[in-house]
Amino acid sequence: MASKKAVAIEIGYSLTKICEVDYKTKAHKIYKSFTVPNGAEVINDGALMVSPEYVENLQRALAANHVKTKQVVFTITSSRIASREVTIPYVKENRIADVVNANATDYFPVDLSQYQLAYTILGTIGETKGAQQYKLLVMAVPSALLTGYYDLAKALKLEVAAIDYASNSIFQVVKDECAKGKHIVVKIDERSSLVMAVENSVLTFTRSVSYGFDEIMETVMNTLCWGEVSNVEQAIRVLQRNDCIVPETGEDSESVGAGEKSAKDRAQEDVFDAVMPLINGITRVIDYYASRASGVAIERILITGAGADFKGMAQMLARETNMPVTVLKEAAGWNLMRNFKNECFSEYIACVGAAVAPLDFKREAEKRGKDKKAKKEGTSQGTNWAPLAYTIFGVGLVAAAALAAVPLISYAQLTKTNMELKAQAGSLEDIIPIYNEFVETQTRYTMTEAMYRTTESRNEELEEFLGELEDKLPSNVNVISLTSDQYQVTINMRVQTKDDAGETVEQMRSFHSLIPEMVTVTSLVEEENEESGESTINFTVTAAYQVVGYEPEETDGTETEGMENDGTDAAAGDAAVTAE
Template sequence: MAKILNIEIDTAQLRVAETDSRGLRIYRCFTLPVPQGAVDDGQIRDTKTLGTLLKKELEARNINNKKVFFVAGSSRIANREVRIPFVKKDRIQSIIQENATDYFPIDISGYVLSYSIIDIETTEPKPGEELKQYHLMVYAAPTSISTAFHELAGYAGLSMAGIGYTGDSVYSAVKETFADGVHMLVKIEYNSTSISVLNNGELALQRTVNYGVDSAIETVRAFPQFGEDLTQTEALTVLHDRRCLQDTLNGIAAAELDQQEELLENAKMEVTESFRYMVGNISRIMDYYISRNTDVTFSSIQICGLGAGIKGIRRFLANELGHRVEVLYALDKCTYPEFPESEGLYLYTAVIAPARSGVNLMEKTTRKKKEAEDNLRGSVLVCAVGVIAGVALAGAGVANHLYQQHMQDHLNQRISEESSIEDIYNTYTSAKTNYENYQRMYQYTNTPNEGLKTFLEEMEQKMPSDITVETFSSTGTQVSFSMRVSSKSAAANTLMQLRTFESLATVTTTGLEEAEDNTVSMSVICTYADPAPLDDDTTE
């Protein structure tokens, strides 16, 4: 059976699995740490470095397979559930292309569109009348993602077969295992978490939140109790090897501890606290689904991805979500090799069968290069046939000329009859020009100070309640304030949280002052992020 390399690239980790074409067996698999800054939100920034690393690792493992199917995960990839009439499958893509602007409020010329079929629904609008329609999940990915993957494949010496989407790949891998009941699969990655709800094997809900293990990694690096001057990879290893999490966000009152033990417990509490927003978003998505389906109870909650390997994460999520949580260690009808102690199937869920659903976000020009080469050989034959046909057509030239003259007269008459359309078109063009001028004028009214409201809302949402703001001032470009917190570690955590604010471009501090009561005063200067453009639309 033909083999293929399936590769998923996250901000912190690259995962490779050599599988059969049906995704029922993993022959070999491995992970590689991604150099810091090489990948940002699913967009590969350094294709040469990453491609060279991948090529060396494949050679070291004697993997000679050159055909690769990539899996992309990014907040820039939009998805929508849509329903279209029941037509021939070869017409679905063209219908999606024609109606893309109804699904996504973007200029689709810079995006690649693809889809997967969730279900074929049957309704009876009238007694005895049956109406079928497709229930689809449609995806739109920037062409820059496809271009970057194509460059990466070139540097790695691979031939790209396609690009899948993480959420679709995970669903394709688990839907047979979760064919009965309602199940939730939580894929925790470096800076995002995707939540998929399956109802009797069908995708009922899929959401992505912008919280992952990145805050926990930075917290581990900030506390010397876990190690001095840890890199991002070393901090992740600490989370996998040591129990750095408390069982709940509220913590457990410990017995008398010496100073070092107390410092370690406080550090663990800070690591646990870094998961608060992620857990809160998962809980809200659960509540949303239950509110729409009041008779539903979850049969299981499974976790996978980078975060599933963190020690204590399963028990922590179970306590916070109020439901039993399991790590995804096995799937029905899937065989796989023995994993190292530090790994498991939970890491490779997205690379088991990414091509199974048919989703392919590879840019069409890249996808058709091979087809063009095949067509070139056929064009020689077509040319020969064309010469013969040309001789035959020459004999019918006179008759054709008379026919074309008649058609020209007819078209000229139609042009004369429809001349009023030109006035309508000119009116439309003028209105469009005015609209674009007004839009450009409005952009000049935007100032960074418009981000003050967003900044204050983020302060209310993300900052701990025990912070006291002593002074506060705002200009057209920045906001400065001083605040008092309970300890130096709280000050460090506060700065880390401020640097996650979407409303801010930069965050700096002029230093800390510790009072006699051990509280810490800190002055902070923040620069606003650029305001969003007038017609900026965001997608889920």
Template sequence: MANRVLCIEIGNRMTHVVETDFKVKEPKIYKSFSFQTPDNLFKEETLADVLPFKERLDAGLEEHKIKTRKAVFVLASSRIASRDVVIPHVKENRIRTLLYANSAEYFPVDLEKYQLSYRLLDEVEEEGEQKYKLMVLAVPNEMIDAYKSLAKVCLLTLVDLDYIGNAATQLLEKNIKNDLYAAVRLEEDTTMITIVRENKIELQRTFPYGIADVVQAVQKSGHFGEDIDFYETLEKMRKENVLSLEEEEIQEDITEGFRAITGNVSRVMNFYSSNHAGAEMENIVLYGTGADICGMEQYLSDELSIPVSGESLREALPQEKGNTGDYYPLMYLTCVGAAVNPMKFRLEDEKEVAEKKKEHKQIHIEPKQFFGICVVVSLVLLLAVIPYYGYLKMGVHKLQKERSEKQYLADEYKEYNQAKTEYEKIENLYKETTTTSEGIGGFIDELEKNMPSDILVRSITSTSESITLDIRVSSKREATKIVDELSDFESISDVQVESLEETVSESNQSYVDFMVICTYVGGTADSETQNETTMNEDVESLETKQQDQTAGK
């Protein structure tokens, strides 16, 4: 019991709570439950109406007889910025200092309002030198303060925080041994896909589409009755396969609800494969709230033409004897992973640390104890210790006086050497730290000035070499104009069109989705060796490639 914690993930619709082991290699789910997240809990990442949440949490803890009060919260927000960064190979206790020293190069924001944290992804070699590859996060301070306040109101002891992208990978790395696979997390309003190769994260994307549309389609169909809410429908879908119902109208709504999910998952896998020759995805590992819906694995396997399963993760988290009732471990995978090895967030500011040290130094003595001490001291004095004590005290005082008269010289010399050593270390670290992504600020400025207001930028991904844009426009002509505009940016040395797809909706409205990779000026991508082509030639080439793939060439 002493090493157990409550891992709590607060979503837009549902809150998941798990009692599990803290920082162990093979955690167990001792107790688990979920409840509907109250409206207006957070307002712009700050606490608003917290009492309904506390009441529902307390009710769940009491119902499941959970006494653990230590807590780990899972962070999931679009305001959390993430970057992959390569730094010199330094001691682990100096990584955070190095990141803060170069933070302005990683994140174009006011970092006084953010806290940096990181996860070591890999050790790489560049130009004959060993370096670290990190996933670095910038989390708003007000978000961290909100979770600290929430824990305090709920009478919980906050022991750590973890980022949702890090939490899931803890159990994936341990239990999935395939060389190359995609892990897909299905939630009510979001879908996260992580490409893992040789047990290392290669790519991670989150899309604002989830299973909510599918559940609502089944709810509105009346298959489970007329007076049934969203969460009751979801619970029944875990026990009865409605994804293969024969009713044509329901099937059309279900297919439409899955369209955004399957489309984005397929697009990310194709994007990765096109940038890694010979890379063939073995399977998809499924987890999250939607993973335990009956028939979900088979449905996605048929739609994506690749094996989809979450069975290996289910086997890694068997149901404990005390955890009674329906058991859906894939829904709680992120909560369990957050307790394995959470990211290093600083939960106390400098003032709080100083106050705790001050309180720790204070000695509290009860009146009875003080009286006993006085009696003992009196007895010692009566035994004639005072004369000898006075003699020794005079001698010590004389020696201390002589030492203090000369001590300042030694102190100043010691401080000088320490300051000199620290300065040389920081100077060497600064010289060794390099980056090629300084053009991101200029690129964003040019993007705001030159791009038309009616385009939809669906996602932006930045590395030290380039920036990738997923864009939706109304026609191929608009796509051509946008690529031509990007080619004229002063911060960009090369523009490549990676994919282009034209879609016609049921309302006979057409739109074009395409992905471009822009190489920064000074980046490492080699654009000079490539043959120069026009945008129209790029579009024709992509269309020909897509037609060949459709024909099975």
């Protein structure tokens, strides 16, 4: 039986990537691959604006490459696609969609009649069979966003087989390559990048970075250092073949005077400045994932997409992340080197993966179409049961009228309420981007706060401690030396009598920055001046700091006084024991 083929299309801001591949087969075969310049801008954050010129360009390209396949699979990326990680009961896989649809309003508080849902299984939680749950990534795409792709398919006289999400398309290619251990996959596109984590062939994390290589291309196109570059394709080839991205440029620039720099040096510095926002954005997401993930460390970072093949890009990312970075040129189960002999595979990774196991955002619409077709076919064949059906219908109609009389008014009220709630939910649809931004900002704040807490120590409050020491110590205490680290402080002091030493210890136990029970006298020596005959007490106190952020509890005056008296006795006792 001949394999079923499909045309896989990914539409970028400047270029459209097209592959002719096998559709939903275990053996992955790529027949053709080519790119088509978009001309005018046809896409904005995943929303497609079909123009006659763009359709004509695609038709010419398909004809020139002898592509006769009539089924098309689109893979898309958009910030308007909402996603949530959820857990559901461990049901049969063919029942997962029912569970997701039943709880969809909890995941996405919008009018879901305007959205198409899809999901992918991230894994299972729990070890025992009764306690297991599915962990899913559920996505909701606006139906309006899909309209442009259906329009394009119609204009090209193609049938939409599926519409996939780019992260799933990429995952289908790399899942066998990442069968063991924890890996990061980064797809670098023109205006955005996608960061994914794959652990033991399971997609565990996905985030979008709002930086791509468009500024890098623009920088190369604005300089004549590598020749005249007039379009995106030329800029990409220049970046792939020349040392435009030099990781060391930023370090050495200060040591060379402006007059001594060559045109190439200055151009490389400009490219370096354009690359850094992208690198920093990717690094922040990887750091965030590493702070959340536990267990096995990240083995490597695989980079793909058109920007992955830029010379120096992998080295730059490796330097900033301090992790091994590899350009994805081959994947387990795919003979990529044979299929992409004369061109870079990274540009087409989402295309070739889209036809493997697409999420299929159009599944619900397809199902409705099939149901209508089945009903139509059912009415045109078989035995004529019309007389019996009319009899049963008449009896049922009388019974239904009687049963419906009472709840009819209640149903009308509920219908009205339902419509009002849908209208209210629709009016709140614009809050989704704001909510997503809030969640992302809150996550960054939490991560930053956690990082800051790890750097805090009591040494930061040493000035405050010294002020407290000056205010509370008796005036006749002479501090000889003080040593402090982030855990404790050691003070060597001299006083006239042992009572003075006890009072000093008592006062130190009242410091809010010290743990009272951990203020101890480690040595006490009585010294006598041979000339004057006066004696002095030389003693050392070691005290442990309270944890950072500690605030003393408020107590009434009676309890405080009692504690102070106890502290006096204890301090005097410590001094006496040490003296003996």
